[in-house]
Amino acid sequence: MSYEITLMTTMAISVLFALSLNFITGFCGQISLGHAAFLGAGAYTSAMLSKADVPFLFTIPAAAICAAMLGAIIGLASLRVRHDFLAITTMGVGFLFVGIIRQQDFFGGEIGIAGIPSSGFGKGGFMLICIALALTFAAFSLYVRRSWMGFVFKSIADNEDVTRVLGIDVSRYKLIAFIIGTGTAGVAGALYAHHFRFVGPDSFGFVESISVLAMVIVGGIGSVWGVIFAAALLSVLPMLVQFIDDYKLLFYSGLLFAMMRFSPDGIAGLCTRLFSSIPRRVPDNGGNNR
């Protein structure tokens, strides 16, 4: 039973983390190649507070606030750059985060922070907390997508300039997406820290950022159900099949490439095409954001 609990916990944390990226990249169309930095910010905040005897439940909002503050700063900076420049800037943020953490003894340096106290809810209780948080954010995502804000996000993702012409404060909505997305990543980080009871700089590097992006893209960028499915599947697949664990990166990257090559809109797009006779509207990029 303990094994299944670990499995479910990992799954729930990955789903929460992937949904947080989906909020920024999927809903609002702002690509991020450094999302693991915010997972890391949350994880380090929560780990260090826990070591200072702050109860686990209080470290969650603290981690969210810390990550969201970082996200707000990055978001403000990112408002100045678009498209490819944005992708590289967010990638830079990821490297900067790891680079700073690695050099500071305050954050445990290369070694990281070990011996994080347990959550105090037992393994089962902790799993339930993780699942509850993941489901809450999934519901929130579904709600937002139908709300006025969701329409604005979609409009920004489709064509930023037209949205601005319509009189909508694009910067404000982008910033909101960034803050919610990074704050949620911080929550996932707090859970991560208490699940593995260890955080180190290597856990939040570029590979982690790409893995979570892979979950979002394999699921179908912007599709809540698709992302939940892909995150749940991709996070536990390496644990279930030993062969995949050995060649984990090769498997991930092969899958990612195949997905891009044959179905760029992910599992969600694949399902839509399979189960619907009405052809799906091809995303119109018209080369204007190239």
Added chain:
Amino acid sequence: MLYLELFIQGLVQGSIYALIALGLTLVYGLLRILHVAHAALFTLGGYIGVIVTNATGSFTLAMVVAMLVVGLAGMLMYKLAYEPLLSQPPYVSLIASIALFIASEEIFRIAFGPYGLSYQTAPLQGHIELFSGFYLKYAEILVMGLSTILMIALAWLSMQTRTGVAWRATVTDPDMARAFGVKIQNVRYLNFFIGSSFAAAAGVLVALLNNLVEPTMGSVASYKALAIIVLGGLGSIRGTLIASLLLGVLESFGTIYIGHLLDRDAIAFAFLILVLMIRPQGLMGGKL
């Protein structure tokens, strides 16, 4: 004295960056793809260089073989991976490229082992004394010399030949170039061949400087080369060259003076973010 030494080290590193980043800029200028998998070709070049040198004993031959084979591999990569994705939104080819790069790192690890390869007898390891107490390795001279020669050759090709004219025309306006009878497809192949063979040269040179090729040698190069071309203002060759040398020198000083705050890679990206905040279009980029 220390300053001069750091400066020269920076220039050597900067020349390597320039060779790698140039291919990326060429690809970006023509196809608007952020070609992360370029670093896989760089690693491939390094491996071929070491293997051929060890097998035949000739470093020159190794360099030529590496540049040719990797150039062809680059064309193949374009044909198989990028061409089918050209009509998709830009993030698709970016993600595909990252996937390709990670996969290639794993393939290098599986094929050649995780610990890397070295030259049996590394060529050009001697050094000359420029003046008292100041040494320069032959390998370092070769790095700077060869990069300069390759850059000049490229400049000659693009400015003085008909092929170069067709190439520049395609970069400026593909449709118009096509209307004038330029075969766009061939220009793209040429582009990938040249960019990839430059990356291979850089790979062989890095293998010479470190006397080591390992599966992960491309990772730093790939991300940093992206930073460089963004810094230079995507697609600008002049900007890329300036940014490469600037970053090389900046890093070599930065590692000494602010190394306790940030590691080497973080310095590059801190500089990148700083520049983008002031000039979102990069150092030499045109208006967005």
